[in-house]
Amino acid sequence: MKKFLPFASYNLLLLFQPPVGREHFHCDMKRGFTKVRKEEPKVKALLEDNTPQRIGLLAQKGVYEFHEHPEMFSRKDGVEQIAEILQLNQELAEVQQRVLNILKNYHQHPFLLNKKIIQLSRGDEGFSEPILMEIGDSKFNFYAAIDCIFQESDDTLHILDFKTGKSDIDRRQGYLYLLTASYLYPQQKAVASFYNLDTCEHSELIRADAYTLEAFAIEMKIIAKKHQEEKKSYYYYRQEFSTVFRPNPGIACNYCPFKTICKFSVSEVSV
Numbered sequence: 001m002k003k004f005l006p007f008a009s010y011n012l013l014l015l016f017q018p019p020v021g022r023e024h025f026h027c028d029m030k031r032g033f034t035k036v037r038k039e040e041p042k043v044k045a046l047l048e049d050n051t052p053q054r055i056g057l058l059a060q061k062g063v064y065e066f067h068e069h070p071e072m073f074s075r076k077d078g079v080e081q082i083a084e085i086l087q088l089n090q091e092l093a094e095v096q097q098r099v100l101n102i103l104k105n106y107h108q109h110p111f112l113l114n115k116k117i118i119q120l121s122r123g124d125e126g127f128s129e130p131i132l133m134e135i136g137d138s139k140f141n142f143y144a145a146i147d148c149i150f151q152e153s154d155d156t157l158h159i160l161d162f163k164t165g166k167s168d169i170d171r172r173q174g175y176l177y178l179l180t181a182s183y184l185y186p187q188q189k190a191v192a193s194f195y196n197l198d199t200c201e202h203s204e205l206i207r208a209d210a211y212t213l214e215a216f217a218i219e220m221k222i223i224a225k226k227h228q229e230e231k232k233s234y235y236y237y238r239q240e241f242s243t244v245f246r247p248n249p250g251i252a253c254n255y256c257p258f259k260t261i262c263k264f265s266v267s268e269v270s271v
């Protein structure tokens, strides 16, 4: 019988430890909704009804389609053609407008054009194959969805993450990409960076030494174990949801996707 292993990912790390400066938005109960109650119809609907995520996904698909059809870079109607491939006219007006701007930006500043692309994700491929990590006597699956990998002229692998909107950069995500690269391409040097498709701004390059990568691998082991334990507790005592996943009512509720179904929600708390 296949043994079920704990898992970790950047997304899970975010749900345990918010980035610096966003601590007041943290709530463990959000992790509970997102990770253990995600199949409940009401929770599922709230998780799917997410405009920023939709924009991010279509922006990523747009970049992918441009590189699938490189002739679009030199066509005057390239943006419209890609919008048609994406069936953008079927999206909400806000989504259409934002994605169209992103496509125009990319048409004018095709960051990856002439780069040696090793991998470019469409964004809707589902979960990637996990990396099996063994740290000490613990084994767990590590998931990392990489948007793009290209090769620099000196053969260094460059892992690129696309951002949209005002997404803050979390260097931890860059380190986790480098951890992934150290498993997938152990012989090659790697760097990571972020590229904002709305603003056409590129982050600084992130590099990591072996000690930093080891520290992140250990961190992943710890959260994989913690999450495994809290899932077990919840499945044994479902009525104890709020004991296992502690609510943090307050400012966090204003921006929480679950505020309409969470009995601890308080709204209109000013920052």
Ligand code: SF4
Binding pocket: 027, 028, 029, 030, 247, 248, 249, 250, 252, 253, 256, 257, 258, 259, 262, 263, 264, 265, 266
């Ligand atoms: S509504 Fe508030 S208490 Fe409830 S899960 Fe969201 S942030 Fe936590």
